Amino acid sequence: MSRIGKLPVVIPAGVTVEIKDNNLVTVKGPKGTLEKAFATELTLEKNDGEVVVKRPNDNKKEKSLHGLTRALLQNMVDGVTNGFEKKLEINGVGYRAAKQGKTLTLTLGYSHPVTMEDPEGVETVLEGTNTIFVKGIDKEKVGQYAAEIRSKRGPEPYKGKGIKYADEVIRRKVGKTGKK
Missing domain, CATH: 3.90.930.12 (Ribosomal protein L6)
Structure with missing residues (x-):
């Protein structure tokens, strides 16, 4: 399991995360709004103040996308809060x-x-x-x-x-x- 990928992305107060179909994520915060489409192979789940990235199997492609997707999500949240x-x-x-x-x-x-x-x-x-x-x-x-x-x-x-x-x-x- 990816060490970075399995960590949840904590959503701070004042930030909203919307996950639409085809993994289109919109993050709104005090500094602005960011939108990014992620790989559809992975599933993004939002529950009680955090977003969790899950992969369906251990194929090489999914393994490589797992940590990347989580890191990009974290950067989006950090960007709209601190810049x-x-x-x-x-x-x-x-x-x-x-x-x-x-x-x-x-x-x-x-x-x-x-x-x-x-x-x-x-x-x-x-x-x-x-x-x-x-x-x-x-x-x-x-x-x-x-x-x-x-x-x-x-x-x-x-x-x-x-x-x-x-x-x-x-x-x-x-x-x-x-x-x-």
Whole structure:
């Protein structure tokens, strides 16, 4: 049995979970509403403040979907109650970010500024000119947009210049040594 899959998803106060036919789940909470269709092979049961994911047999496909479905459900509940956040740091001389409306403008040492539009359901907040917070209720969208921002100029191993996650550790390399 899947260790994660057999755990129930506890529904906190102020959150409603609706399970419709074909495993279409709608989660409503104080921060917003999320909707996702899950695999029809599994059964989702809601009873007294928690959702339990069950699988009919031990086929490889059902086993792999069991823990995944439960984790995605938990992320939906966490998203509508607390939301998700990724913190990005910009390092480098002259590297900075600016925000105007829903447009994020990055100056990253290219000949032109890089502009990015915030996707639906995700917002970026700047702290100073070199820290970006990506916030939203959908964990997948927050992570994807943070990865897209990071990909515009990933951190390089010699000086550490570029955009990196706040908790990311860059493996530094030693530069060239002069001749003696």
